[in-house]
Amino acid sequence: MILSSQSDDSRQVDELAAGVQRGERRALAEALNLLDDRRDSSRARSAELVHLLQGDTLAPGAHMIGMTGPPGVGKSSLGACLITEWRRRGLTVGVLAVDPSSPLSGGALLGDRLRLHSNPDDRGVFFRSLSSRGHYGGLSAEVWPMCQVMASAFDIVMIETVGVGQREIDISRMCDTTCVIAQPGSGDSIQSLKAGILEVPHILVVNKADMGAMATRTASELAGALTSEHPDGAWRVPVLSTSATQGSGISELVDCLEAHFQTLLQNKLLKHRRRGYQAYWIVNRLQEEFGAHGVERLGGEAAIVEQIQSEIPDLYRQYDALRRQLADRSPTIKS
Ligand SMILES: Nc1nc2c(ncn2[C@@H]2O[C@H](COP(=O)(O)OP(=O)(O)OP(=O)(O)O)[C@@H](O)[C@H]2O)c(=O)[nH]1
Numbered sequence: 064m065i066l067s068s069q070s071d072d073s074r075q076v077d078e079l080a081a082g083v084q085r086g087e088r089r090a091l092a093e094a095l096n097l098l099d100d101r102r103d104s105s106r107a108r109s110a111e112l113v114h115l116l117q118g119d120t121l122a123p124g125a126h127m128i129g130m131t132g133p134p135g136v137g138k139s140s141l142g143a144c145l146i147t148e149w150r151r152r153g154l155t156v157g158v159l160a161v162d163p164s165s166p167l168s169g170g171a172l173l174g175d176r177l178r179l180h181s182n183p184d185d186r187g188v189f190f191r192s193l194s195s196r197g198h199y200g201g202l203s204a205e206v207w208p209m210c211q212v213m214a215s216a217f218d219i220v221m222i223e224t225v226g227v228g229q230r231e232i233d234i235s236r237m238c239d240t241t242c243v244i245a246q247p248g249s250g251d252s253i254q255s256l257k258a259g260i261l262e263v264p265h266i267l268v269v270n271k272a273d274m275g276a277m278a279t280r281t282a283s284e285l286a287g288a289l290t291s292e293h294p295d296g297a298w299r300v301p302v303l304s305t306s307a308t309q310g311s312g313i314s315e316l317v318d319c320l321e322a323h324f325q326t327l328l329q330n331k332l333l334k335h336r337r338r339g340y341q342a343y344w345i346v347n348r349l350q351e352e353f354g355a356h357g358v359e360r361l362g363g364e365a366a367i368v369e370q371i372q373s374e375i376p377d378l379y380r381q382y383d384a385l386r387r388q389l390a391d392r393s394p395t396i397k398s
């Protein structure tokens with residue numbers, strides 16, 4: 064009996080994965096809920112699902128794009144404009160809106176605002192909100208696996224999050240292209256560029272270009288503060304201007320996002336970087352669960368990353384194998 068229920072389970076996961084790949088909304092919602100479910104009984108199914116969707120290469124076709132910036136800069140408005148342009152170009156879009164866990168909004172505000180700007184009947188766009196669940200400063204662990212699911216279903220996966228501290232860095236270690244949006248007249252982005260904190264963006268956008276001279280000045284100050292190349296290499300960070308309310312600069316931004324993706328593909332950087340991000344996710348989770356001490360006991364961050372990158376990618380199974388290694392060394396840890 065146990066055998067037959069196991070095979071039922073894996074058949075269901077097969078079907079779920081196939082439904083996700085066909086972009087079926089019910090399958091997508093179910094798959095994302097499964098990843099959100101931390102019960103032990105769901106873990107094995109999550110592992111199987113991500114295994115099926117990522118395959119051996121961890122290179123689904125989608126372009127994963129991170130949009131970040133200070134509160135109120137226009138991320139949602141600009142995101143809605145981008146969606147309209149992508150749809151006009153025949154591309155499908157999955158959106159993951161990661162909200163700060165605000166006790167007031169219950170963490171659903173950001174995604175809802177974006178949704179408000181979009182056509183609810185369009186089957187080529189899919190939204191999911193996720194609260195960051197008290198991971199102060201950082202993105203919650205579910206974001207990466209959820210992106211993998213979305214990447215199997217859509218041409219573009221856009222993650223929107225308020226850029227504060229660690230979260231900006233986390234998003235840049237998940238997305239192929241990180242886009243930081245700056246506010247006209249605000250020195251924040253320029254300060255962080257100068258301090259070397261803002262080495263993350265591949266594209267800098269000054270939104271609210273309709274504010275005129277102030278926006279133009281901010282754009283040229285940002286351009287002046289940039290080092291010429293992104294530390295990834297092979298890419299000069301451009302500063303673009305947009306106005307979400309007037310719809311200006313949107314098509315240029317979409318072109319620029321695509322140009323960055325093509326640069327990654329041409330330089331064969333995409334797969335390697337995604338493997339690096341997956342390793343970063345695994346190390347981060349181990350760190351969360353077992354602390355720096357646990358990571359050290361496995362040989363330290365660099366050694367774990369190297370080991371993971373040399374293996375065939377298999378997100379949860381690689382993570383579980385490392386967890387088990389720690390549990391074997393310390394019988395008090397539940398494997
Ligand atoms: N003038 C002008 N206002 C804009 C533009 N884009 C957005 N806004 C306004 O800025 C305010 C915030 O816009 P949102 O799109 O909600 O900004 P956000 O960055 O998503 O905000 P949070 O999710 O709260 O961090 C709204 O009142 C928008 O109407 C723009 O291009 N020009």
Ligand SMILES: [Mg+2]
Nearest residue numbers: 138139173176
């Ligand atoms: Mg928003």
